[in-house]
Amino acid sequence: MTSNHNEPTKAEVQTTELNKLPVPGQDDTEFSAEEAAEAFEQGQSASGTQNTDRP
DSSP states (O other): OOOOTTSOOHHHHHTOGGGSOOOTTTTOOOOOHHHHHHHHHHHHHHHTOOOOSOO
16 A cells, blocks of 8 residues: 555544534533523513513
């Protein structure tokens, strides 16, 4: 096998960011209903406005 200087070495390939395995949970965008309710309540109390159209 000939040595080609245009190709990356094994170490370079293994350390390439796009060649890494994903970390479980790193990009999770899911959240629980409790978290959503808490964020909604905090948003309501922070804005100081309430919906007066409902009976």
